[in-house]
Amino acid sequence: MAEIAPSILAADFANLQRDVEMLNASSADYIHVDVMDGMFVPNISFGIPVCKAVYKHAKKPLDVHLMIEQPDRYLADFKKAGAAGLTVHFEACPNLHRTIQYIKELGAAPGVALNPHTSVESLFDILSDLSLVLIMSVNPGFGGQEFIENTYQKVARLNRLREKFGYSFKIEVDGGVNLDNAQLLIREGVDILVAGSSVFNSPDPVQAIELLKNS
Ligand code: DX5
Numbered sequence: 001m002a003e004i005a006p007s008i009l010a011a012d013f014a015n016l017q018r019d020v021e022m023l024n025a026s027s028a029d030y031i032h033v034d035v036m037d038g039m040f041v042p043n044i045s046f047g048i049p050v051c052k053a054v055y056k057h058a059k060k061p062l063d064v065h066l067m068i069e070q071p072d073r074y075l076a077d078f079k080k081a082g083a084a085g086l087t088v089h090f091e092a093c094p095n096l097h098r099t100i101q102y103i104k105e106l107g108a109a110p111g112v113a114l115n116p117h118t119s120v121e122s123l124f125d126i127l128s129d130l131s132l133v134l135i136m137s138v139n140p141g142f143g144g145q146e147f148i149e150n151t152y153q154k155v156a157r158l159n160r161l162r163e164k165f166g167y168s169f170k171i172e173v174d175g176g177v178n179l180d181n182a183q184l185l186i187r188e189g190v191d192i193l194v195a196g197s198s199v200f201n202s203p204d205p206v207q208a209i210e211l212l213k214n215s
Pocket residue numbers: 007009010032034065067138139140141142143144145174175176177194195196197198
């Protein structure tokens with residue numbers, strides 16, 4: 001059974017407390033927090049104060065996905081704002097090893113996200129340090145995009161590496177996840193499914209989470 005991390009990027013920002021309470025009452029395992037800076041990605045979402053406000057009401061750990069340039073500048077602030085896991089982008093970190101050690105020092109679970117064009121093999125020399133690898137199944141920046149089919153074989157390759165070397169990181173997939181692709185993703189080795197629109201655009205988000213979890 002996969003773990004589910006609904007993304008509050010697709011929530012109603014004017015009713016965030018209501019939506020966080022809905023997630024608390026659901027079978028979601030994490031709350032996925034998508035931070036965008038308008039530089040690393042062509043869109044701005046929200047930052048530290050919103051993360052803090054969500055944390056105040058959240059009964060699930062915050063899985064914070066930083067789609068920002070030079071994330072080291074803000075890691076301590078996001079940890080203070082309630083992040084249980086801090087995921088930075090491979091493409092935004094020229095000194096990734098240092099960044100990962102810093103996240104560990106802060107006491108958060110370190111994760112690295114890969115854009116669709118970045119191969120899983122790029123992480124070969126850092127895999128043993130990671131709690132999470134997030135494979136983007138859309139180009140980051142917007143919710144509601146179409147799932148990129150190449151993701152399946154990327155997950156499978158990463159899963160083979162994990163098995164071969166006995167690593168313990170979890171594999172998370174983010175973007176365009178729905179009931180049509182969840183089952184195959186889980187079969188290829190995904191542990192955590194991020195879902196924005198397929199949860200929040202559903203007439204019954206609690207049931208949508210439950211269905212994804214049981215797919
Ligand atoms: C994309 C974000 C995703 C996205 C998921 O940049 O990282 O978390 O909001 O939303 P859906 O499920 O709508 O693709």
